Amino acid sequence: MTDTSSLGANAPTDTTVAENADRPQTTDRHEDTPDSWTDYAFEGEPKLSVDGLDVHYGSDQALDDISIEIPEQSVTALIGPSGCGKSTFLRCLNRMNDRIRAAEVDGTVTFEGQDIYQDGLDLVELRKRVGMVFQAPNPFPKSIRDNIAYGPRKHGTVQTDLLAKLTGRDDSDQEDEIVERSLRQAAIWEEVNDRLDDNALGLSGGQQQRLCIARCLAVDPEVILMDEPASALDPIATAKIEDLIEELAEEYTVVIVTHNMQQAARISDQTAVFLTGGRLVEYGETDQVFENPKSQRVEDYITGKFG
Numbered sequence: 001m002t003d004t005s006s007l008g009a010n011a012p013t014d015t016t017v018a019e020n021a022d023r024p025q026t027t028d029r030h031e032d033t034p035d036s037w038t039d040y041a042f043e044g045e046p047k048l049s050v051d052g053l054d055v056h057y058g059s060d061q062a063l064d065d066i067s068i069e070i071p072e073q074s075v076t077a078l079i080g081p082s083g084c085g086k087s088t089f090l091r092c093l094n095r096m097n098d099r100i101r102a103a104e105v106d107g108t109v110t111f112e113g114q115d116i117y118q119d120g121l122d123l124v125e126l127r128k129r130v131g132m133v134f135q136a137p138n139p140f141p142k143s144i145r146d147n148i149a150y151g152p153r154k155h156g157t158v159q160t161d162l163l164a165k166l167t168g169r170d171d172s173d174q175e176d177e178i179v180e181r182s183l184r185q186a187a188i189w190e191e192v193n194d195r196l197d198d199n200a201l202g203l204s205g206g207q208q209q210r211l212c213i214a215r216c217l218a219v220d221p222e223v224i225l226m227d228e229p230a231s232a233l234d235p236i237a238t239a240k241i242e243d244l245i246e247e248l249a250e251e252y253t254v255v256i257v258t259h260n261m262q263q264a265a266r267i268s269d270q271t272a273v274f275l276t277g278g279r280l281v282e283y284g285e286t287d288q289v290f291e292n293p294k295s296q297r298v299e300d301y302i303t304g305k306f307g
């Protein structure tokens with residue numbers, strides 16, 4: 001992960017453009033061809049592997065021939081200007097685009113070696129293993145406890161309804177453990193443990209987002225997809241989410257869309273830069289992408305010349 005204080009010339013600060021004014025517009029280290037640098041290699045098997053991914057919405061192409069491998073137990077940031085296809089790409093990783101009638105997905109996405117677009121795949125199981133946290137916190141209008149227990153109850157991990165009680169199979173203790181563990185993992189337990197039966201909508205925005213992360217964790221995912229999870233939050237709540245993401249990456253594979261380049265530099269291990277036309281232009285270690293991008297267009301984007 002990158003220490004943003006060492007981002008140097010490429011840190012997207014207000015002064016960056018002025019500082020770079022004397023730099024040559026095209027530096028020697030940038031080659032004009034090839035026009036993408038995406039063959040990033042890392043040790044071990046990829047958790048997710050995407051090959052030749054195209055997405056169209058009707059006749060409009062949103063993603064163009066994306067190939068990328070995502071390592072496990074790390075944070076991969078997806079950055080790029082508005083409309084370049086970051087959210088579309090994220091939704092391909094757990095087939096959320098299936099819910100969009102106009103979306104047509106071609107190419108291959110494998111999760112732990114299994115093609116997730118194969119016929120007959122269990123989508124409920126896929127989305128349990130590849131969970132998602134959205135831009136706006138979206139707790140259910142239920143108690144804090146019920147928000148967290150919702151997934152484990154739905155997947156049959158715990159049974160706590162009247163029938164379970166009548167038939168002597170009451171998993172309330174196990175459910176309590178899952179609720180506490182998930183809320184602790186999402187760094188919100190201390191703030192809510194004395195009001196688990198209060199409505200989740202009474203929490204602050206930052207607390208609601210951590211609750212949504214806890215809800216995602218409650219079903220034991222392996223991958224957590226996050227679509228601008230802090231963009232609706234104030235700086236203090238954002239810092240808490242960023243700390244949390246870094247901690248989660250010790251156990252989970254995190255893929256995050258962010259508009260905030262400083263945030264990508266702070267919390268991610270790998271960064272993928274998408275540019276207009278739904279093209280993936282550069283993918284590599286975050287330090288390298290921010291401090292020494294291979295693509296001139298990526299350097300221009302990172303230094304604020306467009307986007």
Ligand SMILES: Nc1ncnc2c1ncn2[C@@H]1O[C@H](COP(=O)(O)OP(=O)(O)OP(=O)(O)O)[C@@H](O)[C@H]1O
Pocket residue numbers: 057061062080081082083084085086087088089100102
């Ligand atoms: N449900 C949809 N129906 C039709 N077109 C869509 C849909 N969702 C996205 N698009 C289009 O696909 C392209 C990529 O959109 P997408 O939201 O994936 O980009 P993005 O990089 O995440 O944008 P932003 O940073 O603004 O959120 C855009 O042209 C967008 O208008």
